[in-house]
Amino acid sequence: MWPYDFIASEDFPPAKQRGSVGGRLLVLDRYVSNATISAECSYVGLAAPGEAGSWQLESKGYQFWTKTDEGGNFTIDGIRPGDYNLYAWVPGFIGEYKFISVIRINPGSDIDIGDLVYEPPRNGSTLWEIGFPDRSAAEFYIPDANPEYINKLYLRHGRYRQYGLWERYAELYPSEDLVFTVGKSDYSKDWFFAQVTRKKDNATYEGTTWQIKFLLDEVDERAAYKLRLALATANVAELEVRVNEPNAKPVFSTGQIGKDNTIARHGIHGLYRLFNVDIPVAQLLIGNNTLFLTQTARISPFQGVMYDYIRLEGPPQPRKTLKEI
Template sequence: MGKGEVGRWQKLIVWCLGMELALPFFSLINCSPLHGRALEENIQGFLPANGVQLLQQKQQVVMNNGIVSLNLTNPGGLVTDIRYKGSDNLLETQNGEDNRGYWDVTWNKPGGKDNLDKLLGTSYKVIVQNIDQIEISFISTWDVKVGNAKAPLNVDKRFVMLRDSPGFYMYTVLERLKGWPAFDIQEGRIVFKLQENKFHFMAMSDKRQRIMPMPSDRETGSVLEYREAVLLTNPTNPTLKGEVDDKYLYSCDNKDNKVHGWISINDPVPIGVWMITPSNEFRTGGPLKQDLTSHVGIGAAMLSMFISTHYAGEDLALKFQSDEYWKKVFGPVYVYFNSHVRGKKHPSLLWNDAKQRMLKETTSWPYNFPLSKDFLKSNQRGAVSGQLLVHDWFINKNPLAGASAYVGLAPPGAARSWQTESKGYQFWRQADPKGNFVINNVVPGTYSLFAWVPGTIGDYKHASDITIKPGSNIKLRNVVFEPPRAGPTLWEIGIADRTAAEFFIPDPSPSIKIHQYKNTVDKFRQYGLWARYKDLYPNNDLVYTIGRSDYRKDWFFAHVTRKVGTGVFESTTWQIKFDLKNVNKGAPYTLQVRFNDPNLVVPDFRTGQIGKDNAVARHGIHGLYYLYSICITGSRLVNGSNTIFLTQARNTGPFREIMYDYLRFEGPSPTCPR
């Protein structure tokens, strides 16, 4: 692991032939539970009689439907001014016009330094203009003469405003032609920076809502282990003193990241500004990819993340070779506005309305109004349906329903490849209690069908790739997942849910105030929990005894290093102790690392370097998922007391860590799992 990397997160499953140890990982963060009624707003007085209007000037373009007005630079397509129901500009006016609302990508040539490109248009075009809809386009075409000034991409940025709609839509089409220079994209996103003196209340779920610090509070605070994390020492709001502010505290899984935003809580009539993402098909990494939402930055930052390496590492970067053609539509997303006279005392009125609007947008997907030929409507797409069954012979001799399974279509690849797939589209649904699933509105193309089931280790991939055509409706039969299994379960630690949330999570250091939300929320979203391991185990490492220990209390949520001096850390070795009777010396077992001899020069198994995703440092409870099945010969085990030694070998800093999802040790079997 290279210098400067912050944290490692890994999920691990280890198996012993005949006996198995399994360790998977993942996160179930509900960023947008749905309750409450839609907000009733009287907007008729704001609607112009002649519908949506477009004002075109030499250096700016203004879209206005009487509820929302939107100013953009011409021909760059930067958002400089947003007003709702006659308000002042909601964007941070202390920022320059190029730092208020924009798309950007972070890119680099292979081995080169990172570059930021705000995808500025060089020409502007009206796609449609009538009383019901305006759609405008800002276009730039790459030319070799621009060199490193711009990413080698053709860009078509679109803005859409509809009559009677309290918001606007944004999407973009990115394209690279064959023969263009090789390059990588690390990040692609939409950024809005709202007025910092106006927007103080942030919400991203029923529980994760709170008054936020000011940007100036970060400037007067103390930077901690990494620059994003700042201890608030003299905040404008004294109740926040002693807390840590860090944008990663507000991360969320893609599957839950549907609506988040800000409320101007101190206004006489508070205004809400919300980022609504009606589909995940254009995001990278599948439903369990974690990413940023809203946070305090230069202004109240509100993001829509499409591409990033957060919580996953370099595997999620888009890496293009010179002979590669690529084109993809990102969005549309919807920027929604609401207000309520009782919003100051009851911000939930605005939040609940935003959730209801999110439901309306998701049920309308794919939209029928975008006019780019690259955005396919419902009648241009196809569908796949079926029933997923799970056959684990140790649980039941007959297949059982894959209840609540996540089933998805992603570009062809090996099982689990979807979590590092970034160039194509992905389409995921959660099965019903009987394992039935319907994946509709799929863009035509060839896909692999993948699945994973909560409570079951491993990943399913359908034997044959699936080709979707416009209007196709494919019904699959015999979708049976046989999860890894070598022998009967002798013992297990944790829950196979792809998250480490069930394990022991400590309180933060007494020197740091607990990060507060509206309600109690995931305990792992606190700063510095990795350092608490040394407080609990100052000299000796964790020892877990099967049959006596409780993983909820006795298994630390992350396998971390121990600080032994200034800038000096040591590896840690955990032990699992268990008894065996009647060991079959001639049969294989399955597990991880060293067995019964902590001093072996060569361990029984190594994972190699994996992860590099910073998940522990960034308050995550999972990163990418890895499954390992390790075959152990019976001669390595003894009748009576046995010990497994798990060593986190890298010790170059505080953020060299592994999270385990689930460990299972299985009894003797005729063959080793592969």
């Protein structure tokens, strides 16, 4: 029955003094399909004007969200009068959509903005990927809890809500860190859901370095390769990326990021962050390669990141001429 008509407050507009917005969201990723794809089960919302993703940090204004149907259609009702940006994100695709224009809602507005096309970040074809882009780390390996801490409410669902899972990493990897081999490893079994610190015997902590091993049959020297690092959450962490040389200067560093506190609060996602990293061609090898992901912060057990999705893309393919077509 919301928005209610019985509330006699100027701060709560009744339904007839609110507005609605509708349309259809499509996705265009030419490395997936040459045609647009319906953005099924996507999240579309109105929030205060800002940059793409700024709604995650907006807490003073009002937000109105809905999910699209199987055809990508959406309707948002009950919107308070005001100026908004329209934002959206699509499970299965990285990044965030923002409608170019500010939408003004007046009392009784019924706005149809038609078809919206989201073109997610894309450099070239996918060489390999780890995880599924849905802003959550739930698809990765979540270990059993210490029997002393088990909460029976979450034995079947919400395994990540068990207390003390951050300590299980050091138990599973007491001296050597996680190594994931593309084509052989299974991220649901071999990729720990959170890259946390390792507790040492003297009650101090050390940073961790995870490795991704992958094979390249050839190296295209025309342009840099692109690494997409989508994080589901981060807490007072710093993530560095190195290629084939574990002690070399990093090709990328996030700097200190995050105050999500997701690890300590038994969550599986916080603020979404996407980093697009250029991988220099000169550092790639024909044959075996290793990507090093180092989380350097090491003061507490709750510093670390949860990955949403990682993808390595090759250089963009040259456009064909009419003669070649």
